[in-house]
Amino acid sequence: MARNNRQVIFKARPTGWVDDSHFELRNGEAGTPGDGEVLIRNLYMSVDPYMRGRMREGKSYTAGFELGEVMQAGMVGKVIESRDANLPEGTYVSGMLGWEEYSVASGKAVMKVDPKLAPLSYYLGVLGMPGMTAWYGLTQIGKPKEGETVYVSAASGAVGQVVGQIAKIKGCRVTGSVGDDDKLNYILNELGFDAGFNYKTVDSYGAGLRECCPDGIDVYFENVGGEMLDAVLARINPFARIVACGMISQYNLENPEGVKNLMAMVGNRVLMQGFIVSDHFDMMPQFHQEMAGWIGEGKIKYRETVTQGIDNAPAAFIGMLKGENFGKAVVQIAED
Amino acid sequence: MARNNRQVIFKARPTGWVDDSHFELRNGEAGTPGDGEVLIRNLYMSVDPYMRGRMREGKSYTAGFELGEVMQAGMVGKVIESRDANLPEGTYVSGMLGWEEYSVASGKAVMKVDPKLAPLSYYLGVLGMPGMTAWYGLTQIGKPKEGETVYVSAASGAVGQVVGQIAKIKGCRVTGSVGDDDKLNYILNELGFDAGFNYKTVDSYGAGLRECCPDGIDVYFENVGGEMLDAVLARINPFARIVACGMISQYNLENPEGVKNLMAMVGNRVLMQGFIVSDHFDMMPQFHQEMAGWIGEGKIKYRETVTQGIDNAPAAFIGMLKGENFGKAVVQIAED
Numbered sequence: 001m002a003r004n005n006r007q008v009i010f011k012a013r014p015t016g017w018v019d020d021s022h023f024e025l026r027n028g029e030a031g032t033p034g035d036g037e038v039l040i041r042n043l044y045m046s047v048d049p050y051m052r053g054r055m056r057e058g059k060s061y062t063a064g065f066e067l068g069e070v071m072q073a074g075m076v077g078k079v080i081e082s083r084d085a086n087l088p089e090g091t092y093v094s095g096m097l098g099w100e101e102y103s104v105a106s107g108k109a110v111m112k113v114d115p116k117l118a119p120l121s122y123y124l125g126v127l128g129m130p131g132m133t134a135w136y137g138l139t140q141i142g143k144p145k146e147g148e149t150v151y152v153s154a155a156s157g158a159v160g161q162v163v164g165q166i167a168k169i170k171g172c173r174v175t176g177s178v179g180d181d182d183k184l185n186y187i188l189n190e191l192g193f194d195a196g197f198n199y200k201t202v203d204s205y206g207a208g209l210r211e212c213c214p215d216g217i218d219v220y221f222e223n224v225g226g227e228m229l230d231a232v233l234a235r236i237n238p239f240a241r242i243v244a245c246g247m248i249s250q251y252n253l254e255n256p257e258g259v260k261n262l263m264a265m266v267g268n269r270v271l272m273q274g275f276i277v278s279d280h281f282d283m284m285p286q287f288h289q290e291m292a293g294w295i296g297e298g299k300i301k302y303r304e305t306v307t308q309g310i311d312n313a314p315a316a317f318i319g320m321l322k323g324e325n326f327g328k329a330v331v332q333i334a335e336d
Numbered sequence: 337m338a339r340n341n342r343q344v345i346f347k348a349r350p351t352g353w354v355d356d357s358h359f360e361l362r363n364g365e366a367g368t369p370g371d372g373e374v375l376i377r378n379l380y381m382s383v384d385p386y387m388r389g390r391m392r393e394g395k396s397y398t399a400g401f402e403l404g405e406v407m408q409a410g411m412v413g414k415v416i417e418s419r420d421a422n423l424p425e426g427t428y429v430s431g432m433l434g435w436e437e438y439s440v441a442s443g444k445a446v447m448k449v450d451p452k453l454a455p456l457s458y459y460l461g462v463l464g465m466p467g468m469t470a471w472y473g474l475t476q477i478g479k480p481k482e483g484e485t486v487y488v489s490a491a492s493g494a495v496g497q498v499v500g501q502i503a504k505i506k507g508c509r510v511t512g513s514v515g516d517d518d519k520l521n522y523i524l525n526e527l528g529f530d531a532g533f534n535y536k537t538v539d540s541y542g543a544g545l546r547e548c549c550p551d552g553i554d555v556y557f558e559n560v561g562g563e564m565l566d567a568v569l570a571r572i573n574p575f576a577r578i579v580a581c582g583m584i585s586q587y588n589l590e591n592p593e594g595v596k597n598l599m600a601m602v603g604n605r606v607l608m609q610g611f612i613v614s615d616h617f618d619m620m621p622q623f624h625q626e627m628a629g630w631i632g633e634g635k636i637k638y639r640e641t642v643t644q645g646i647d648n649a650p651a652a653f654i655g656m657l658k659g660e661n662f663g664k665a666v667v668q669i670a671e672d
Contacts, residue, residue: 053603225598244606247599258594262561263583265610267389270580272608274601 002029008099023314030102039081045331046074046124047317052251070098125328134162137243146171148218156183158328175212179323205231224249226257233261242272303327338365344435359650366438375417381667382410382460383653388587406434461664470498473579482507484554492519494664511548515659541567560585562593569597578608639663
């Protein structure tokens with residue numbers, strides 16, 4: 001008898017803000033692994049800003065979600081039935097799987113993870129795609145030099161908190177913005193940022209940046225877009241680099257905010273570079289080695305918001321888009 | 337008795353469009369060269385979009401023009417009195433000099449030019465800063481590959497016409513936009529562009545681009561900014577490069593147009609890079625060699641609008657900002 005399998009289905013395409021009506025909870029059945037496949041008990045699921053892009057019709061950088069199908073997410077789970085000799089029962093793995101309690105996957109489509117090195121959920125964050133996004137974007141595009149000012153928006157988020165701490169390791173003056181005072185306290189007093197501001201309470205983004213970045217901005221790690229990017233361009237330094245990682249402030253707007261200060265890019269010889277971390281998975285071993293080292297030395301701290309239960313996955317996703325999470329947003333689907 | 341020297345003075349700082357009231361014509365006196373200096377009879381003067389930036393208060397990428405002082409421009413002239421043994425009387429030189437009939441300059445601040453290689457005015461254009469801007473921006477930032485689609489705005493301008501022809505030499509599909517039908521005819525039938533449109537008569541920039549660039553845009557050589565950049569971003573290809581050379585459509589606007597489609601940069605991993613050609617003058621020998629070769633082989637055609645007389649320099653500059661010139665805008669100050 002097949003196991004009951006709670007699943008989250010992509011029900012309707014949002015045009016503005018995402019809400020519960022765009023998802024449907026369903027009782028499915030767990031599949032049976034074929035040759036070379038494994039059945040995985042899902043434990044932790046990632047909710048990330050890029051998923052909003054996959055809900056859009058038309059071109060996105062990953063294939064769009066299909067209406068009527070199970071939503072997809074980065075997942076960590078445990079193999080409970082195996083027809084792949086490399087992944088015996090009890091192996092912990094990560095991969096792109098469904099928003100569901102059980103998934104069947106090809107053994108080649110998942111990666112072993114080591115529960116001794118770090119808590120399992122870290123493989124969705126600081127040791128997973130967000131961590132590698134921070135690491136790749138900052139070190140390969142931002143290329144911060146000692147003494148430079150690095151500014152990161154969404155600074156307490158899954159990517160932002162890692163960006164800031166790597167920039168500190170590189171000897172930079174590190175500044176960031178967040179959406180509430182607890183998060184501000186966290187980046188300043190726990191992560192060691194040199195300055196920061198709550199973008200919801202400053203007189204203007206420009207005023208916040210003026211105070212935090214008196215010498216201008218050399219590297220901007222862009223997570224929010226729109227007006228914030230405009231304010232950064234007004235304080236950008238010659239030869240600055242803008243790491244275009246995401247623009248979360250714009251994802252739910254039908255009519256995005258216009259950015260007016262792009263002329264500053266010419267005069268200041270600014271580089272802006274968009275990137276998708278999955279293009280660079282060949283660098284994953286280098287990332288893992290460096291990041292695991294920093295975590296081991298206590299140089300990287302890491303914070304998560306954990307929501308309980310697959311039924312609450314849509315709420316966790318919606319809350320993350322609204323900035324309600326504190327640190328990396330994950331959903332715990334089951335106890336190990 | 338000192339020679340009378342007609343000069344153009346920077347009289348008032350413009351906030352919107354530049355007009356005659358921002359300049360003053362004056363009868364000055366030609367100076368006398370000191371040790372190591374030369375007196376130059378100015379022959380051809382360049383008017384360029386970047387000068388609008390130097391009329392602005394605050395940061396620009398070159399020092400701002402000073403109110404009450406003589407305006408500055410790229411100039412070609414002839415040495416008529418010399419106290420620099422390297423530059424005997426009769427030598428032709430180019431350099432940054434005043435908007436005036438005669439200039440005194442340090443011999444080290446000017447460069448010899450060869451009137452046998454090309455007409456003297458070419459040293460203000462295809463063999464000067466605009467030509468090197470096109471060459472550097474396209475080859476070092478745009479890096480077009482054979483078969484890619486290159487789109488250049490202001491395509492018949494000093495920079496644009498050279499960009500398009502180099503892109504053809506590199507084996508690209510080359511497209512461009514211009515502001516009237518004569519210019520369109522010129523880029524299509526004389527310069528060999530594959531497609532183009534008159535941005536003033538298309539239904540929308542998007543419609544013009546859709547027709548000209550059915551396979552999207554791989555390299556955008558950005559001369560105009562604002563709405564045009566937005567339309568390009570809507571058709572941008574994965575891994576495209578945007579060469580941010582200038583944004584002439586925005587220079588005279590007090591409130592620049594907002595660019596809404598920057599999110600496309602993330603998903604498509606687009607690189608946008610601002611640059612100033614004078615940062616790269618170490619590459620000038622390479623540029624001169626390559627460009628002189630192409631001109632010699634007839635692979636690069638070049639068109640100018642020549643305005644007569646120093647008194648008409650402000651009008652030539654204002655007309656260029658409005659797009660009234662056809663090809664490189666220069667002012668002939670004197671016959672050789």
